[in-house]
Amino acid sequence: MKLAILFGGASYEHEISIVSAITVKEKLSRFELSFIFCDQDHKFYLIDGTKMKAVTFSRGEHRKMPQIFLTNGGFEQRGLFGSKKHEMPILNLIHGGDGEDGSIASLMDFFHIPFIGPRKEASMLSFDKHYTKWLAASLDVKTLSYEILRKEEKREIATAYPFIVKPARLGSSIGVSIVRDASELDYALDVAFEFDNVLLIEPFINGVKEYNLAGFSARGEITYSIVEEPQKAEFLDFEKKYLDFSRSGNVEAAAVSEALVAQLRESFAKIYLPLFEGALIRCDFFEIDGEVYLNEVNPIPGSMANYLFEDFSAAIHKLLASLPQKKSIRVNYDYIHSISQAKGK
């Protein structure tokens, strides 16, 4: 089965996308894989599978490989004697900007290229943590209380210390800080405002239980991963997260009650359906006093959360066979015809 892994992007998470792609390559060896790299200028290159190493990109060696161009139905490789078309479904593995903000989804849809990944609405609502709060509230999925701080506003925060400061529109913990008291505030805000003009502020709950659950919908039912209790650090900084994106070994399911698993799955399904159809997503939850709270939606999780699936290859196979179809709209010019006729010409 053919599949092209699309990675890179003009994003703060460009490097971890490369790491993710290299990891997923190993896990999907049963597929007939292609690799499409999107550079920071939005040029696409078809990468030789044997060169799928991080240094290929950091050294700029991808520029010696064939450049390809988006065209209706796929990517086109142009040559002196005509062009060659590469038509296959895409696995969108561009984390952060471009990949998760709706750009790649819009491009794939517009050019009629089937793809695994969040559609544009799903991207937009999950890329901005503020909008995710609106989404969760509308679906009766609990989240922590929050406030929004904009760059141009006075730095007044109602949330009690300690709290966590996050740029609204970045993943991978970039620009995120825990603020324990007033002395740490300005620095944390300065850092976060480097990455976004809008910040999300949430209470920081020391020692809160965290659970991650991935899944996707195919053939009318959701396939869930195991529930993972992620490694206990206060939160993952970028370097730890970077290593996290190269995870490939399977993990142990968290030792949790069936009732909790059911609650996590219920919240996952509320968020997932129907908005995220076509994507394999990971939802990160908190458990507080027996209640499940959504922390984050990762619509393109690091290395596709492969380590949470017993048979990741089979999972991708199943999802690929069940991608949502975009409703096609045919234009019939009825009104123009009737108006032209009325005018007698």
Added chain:
Amino acid sequence: MKLAILFGGASYEHEISIVSAITVKEKLSRFELSFIFCDQDHKFYLIDGTKMKAVTFSRGEHRKMPQIFLTNGGFEQRGLFGSKKHEMPILNLIHGGDGEDGSIASLMDFFHIPFIGPRKEASMLSFDKHYTKWLAASLDVKTLSYEILRKEEKREIATAYPFIVKPARLGSSIGVSIVRDASELDYALDVAFEFDNVLLIEPFINGVKEYNLAGFSARGEITYSIVEEPQKAEFLDFEKKYLDFSRSGNVEAAAVSEALVAQLRESFAKIYLPLFEGALIRCDFFEIDGEVYLNEVNPIPGSMANYLFEDFSAAIHKLLASLPQKKSIRVNYDYIHSISQAKGK
């Protein structure tokens, strides 16, 4: 000054986009205009200005004109002896799907083409009337109460008759009905569900005062149009709206108090800033008991609401000179370098 009008699109509003473009052409004669038609298959054609007539498209005559392709920085016209690049800012005049759902915004941003029109986030939040409710609520802008009905749900509606049924994601009154009693309900829902799986239901207030206000931000301040009291029909059906999109004569400002104008502008500014920067939008309001309610945001209003501006050409000129810049992200491969060094290779 160069400007290309982009119109058409795979959308239920394809035809009114053509009408809009023809109207705007006349109003922007001071510009050096180009015309780019997007057909229902997402092929782009460079249209001869003298052929900018509705029948050109309904008869398929555009297919005899040069096909052009999206490329970094503009559109490319390919020929036997190389290609010609068309680089100019774009006025996104594709109404409805493609133009207003974030697709065109994503494409223009991705290919680094400056454009007038809503950016992708603004598009997605205004294209779906449900999300517009969330946006307005977060900004303390009043809207009518509403409920959501999904196709798969039981047809139970809590709103009292009469109410209005709208597909969540369409403009131009397509699929919209007023439902006066239970006997009219099923038909209205059937019609609306033809166009979307999600409907918005709002109370219908007979004789409510309506006011439209357009505007845009440039050089740090908002330029407002006059306030219009739109023609009094229960609501505009598609045919009336179609004619509405070809409006070019200036209208009279509504006879309203300065206080009301100030209220309308205040609500407009709350919605507009900073989300809609780069776009000229029209907000449609209700006035109920002296209070202003947002009815709809039109991020690409019919014929760009040219008839509400005293000097429309000057308005577009001003907006074009003040388009938002997308923050460019440079990738530096610091992590890959440090990891490669640690590995000693």
